[in-house]
Amino acid sequence: MGSYSDNTPAIHDLAQKMISNSMIDTSLYSKYNVKRGLRDLDGKGVLTGLTDISTIIQNKEVDGKLVPCDGELYYRGYNVNDIVGGILEDDRFGFEEVVYLLLFGEMPNVAQLKDFKELLVKYRTLPQNFVRDVILKAPSEDMMNSIARSVLTLFCYDDNPNDTSVDNVLRQCIQLISVFPMLSVYGYHAYNHYLRDKSLYIHRAEPTMSTAEVILSLLRPDRKYTPLEAKVLDMALILHMEHGGGNNSTFTTHVVTSSGTDTYSAIAAALASLKGPKHGGANVKVFYMFEDIKKHIKDWKDDEEIEDYLEKILEKQTFDRMGLIYGMGHAVYTISDPRQIILKGAVQKLAKAEGYDEDFELYERVERLAPQVIGKKRKIYKGVASNVDFYSGLLYSMLDIPCELYTPMFATARIAGWSAHRLEEIVNGGKIIRPAYMSISTTKNYTPLDKR
Structure with a gap:
């Protein structure tokens, strides 16, 4: 029996036919002023939406002209430098606090942060036998595909998966934020065991741990890590959480959400985007x-x-x-x-x-x-x-994190930003996102099959 991915000579010939009939004269993009990649030649993005979640500054006005400046990034109006600086000064973990900020638009006080962390811990669990039946039974050498499959399968375990009310979507998003470290690391362990013939170990997340600590403790056989290792990983997660509505995976989240689809499908689409080597890869x-x-x-x-x-x-x-x-x-x-x-x-x-x-x-x-x-x-x-x-x-x-998990680490952080943008799209009830593509095909006369 052949492999599912077997290619035949016919496929190559068909591919060449497809290429020859699909090439578009690149000069036409300039002729019709097409913004390829939704960007101008100078790299400035085409304005397609509004967001209140983060702000990116790369230019400042000087004497009436925009001039390049050192980049600045703001989460809900707070400079990321100040956020990280405050966390470092207090010598604490900050990922969960910044998740709260992105989702709800304000910094939590001590009581609010405590309650939110407890909610994350409550949701930091997968359905019974999910690891065995979903993650371990179909190991993949690509962790991003493994995570996407797990996310889509979680749809089947949700009693109310298609409800796009704010309450329900918020619940789904917080649950996904909580379990992403597990989906990532367990997916790697399945690959490492079944495809690389290494030892298999599945640890449980401790309720007292921060997200960064959960990742390191689930990943390492002895579960040990230093405070510095965990704090630096926590900082990396914070810096990767959000970066405006126009980056490819977040824009994908907006586009797919605008169609009215469910949370699991929207996040799986964002994962597919982030996987690309031009983005999260x-x-x-x-x-x-x-x-x-x-x-x-x-x-x-x-x-x-x-x-x-x-x-x-x-x-x-x-x-x-x-x-x-x-x-x-x-x-x-x-x-x-x-x-x-x-x-x-x-x-x-x-x-x-x-x-x-x-x-x-x-x-x-x-x-x-x-x-x-x-x-x-x-x-x-x-x-x-x-x-x-x-x-x-x-x-x-x-940190001894295998390269197979580099992009999943990005996703484990960016799920917070995707969630905030999905909720923003739902709250503001915009139209389905549908930009225009100009057709350059010519009209042809139909010829009956027996005369071709």
């Missing part, structure tokens, strides 16, 4: 790119040798031959990504504690040299700086 690409750099560069402190290799990456001569230096540049930010600046400081601290100083220094050198190399080789419309994905792969590797 970028942190995996950064990690593998640096593994490739380490193999081919003899002296990690030689700027000239690093520059030469980066040029080869851009010229599609090495690594994945896509011509991209992953982790550099952002669709929105020009001068700097505020999330990257915060995360870099935390990664440096962890690198020193864990003995990864040389790795961190290599990352710093590439971060400094890459914009120069890109500027020489490419025509760019705005500045190029490292983004939040640049250091996140190094962070996860230092």
